Amino acid sequence: MFEALYFGKNTLFILACYGVSVAVLSGLIAMTLRRRIRAIKQVAKINAKPE
Amino acid sequence: MFSYFANPIRFQKLCRVLVPVLGISAAVLILPAWWMGLFLVPSDYQQGDTFRIIYVHVPAVTVASLAYAFLAGASFVSFVWRHSLADSAARAAAPIGAALTFLGLFTGALWGKPMWGAYWVWDARLTSTLIMLFLFLGYLAIRGAIRDEIASARIGAITAMIGAINLPIIKFSVDWWSSLHQPASLFRTGGPAIDASMSIPLYMAMAGYASLFGWLVLQQMLSELDERRAFAIMQRAAGRIASKASTQSKGNPDV
Numbered sequence A: 001m002f003e004a005l006y007f008g009k010n011t012l013f014i015l016a017c018y019g020v021s022v023a024v025l026s027g028l029i030a031m032t033l034r035r036r037i038r039a040i041k042q043v044a045k046i047n048a049k050p051e
Numbered sequence B: 001m002f003s004y005f006a007n008p009i010r011f012q013k014l015c016r017v018l019v020p021v022l023g024i025s026a027a028v029l030i031l032p033a034w035w036m037g038l039f040l041v042p043s044d045y046q047q048g049d050t051f052r053i054i055y056v057h058v059p060a061v062t063v064a065s066l067a068y069a070f071l072a073g074a075s076f077v078s079f080v081w082r083h084s085l086a087d088s089a090a091r092a093a094a095p096i097g098a099a100l101t102f103l104g105l106f107t108g109a110l111w112g113k114p115m116w117g118a119y120w121v122w123d124a125r126l127t128s129t130l131i132m133l134f135l136f137l138g139y140l141a142i143r144g145a146i147r148d149e150i151a152s153a154r155i156g157a158i159t160a161m162i163g164a165i166n167l168p169i170i171k172f173s174v175d176w177w178s179s180l181h182q183p184a185s186l187f188r189t190g191g192p193a194i195d196a197s198m199s200i201p202l203y204m205a206m207a208g209y210a211s212l213f214g215w216l217v218l219q220q221m222l223s224e225l226d227e228r229r230a231f232a233i234m235q236r237a238a239g240r241i242a243s244k245a246s247t248q249s250k251g252n253p254d255v
Helices: A008-048 B008-040 B049-081 B084-116 B124-145 B149-163 B166-176 B196-251
Strands: none
Touching (some): B049 B124, B084 B196
């Protein structure tokens, strides 16, 4: 399996680029989803409160 | 059109369709494009396997420039028509654009080392892209530093619009100045200079990154709308409680 990820002498550079891209894009998605869930919960909590 | 979607209810309705479409298209475009870029596409005759970095570098930089154009456009709409949704769109686009610009510069540096022998050179393309990162960060700093929301939106919008001058400089820097960075190979007169076997995954990745950008911006805008709604409901409730308390205290002379 690891052989497939071997691209010669510059393997480290290639994998670092893909790795950082995965990390940054995942971070953006996670940050956005966390804010979205928090906002939805906030509205739901306020709507559920009795007047 | 801007006024039509400035209505939050209409905007939320539009998002109900757009958000899943953008999210799904981002996933079905980016992941296969990366897989093809890493394992299917043949090696470049000059750069060997190192050219595979193109599938993460080019989409990041291209969509970062698009993000800046979007930021400047939304800032213009917010500045001229004072639409709060346009301001919300600009505020949502800035951190995403900054992250994509960082990604483009970082992957470019890792591509530059084996190809040029240096992580960084003060080349026109690289420098103008670095300026774009500073413009994104500057915009975010302005929005964070000024408390007054209207002043913050206006000063931020002016900064973003002035910074748009940098976009054609980024695009044409490789033609205007002698550059170490390769010239345009996709969007140029005479068609793309890359073979279809290599360019198709690249177009897929670019479309995927653009979809992801759209998905992230819309989700952030929806969150802001919900947060504002929650804040408004809380303020109304606090006002009701305060007025009830003042009525009670007026009726009771001991209080």
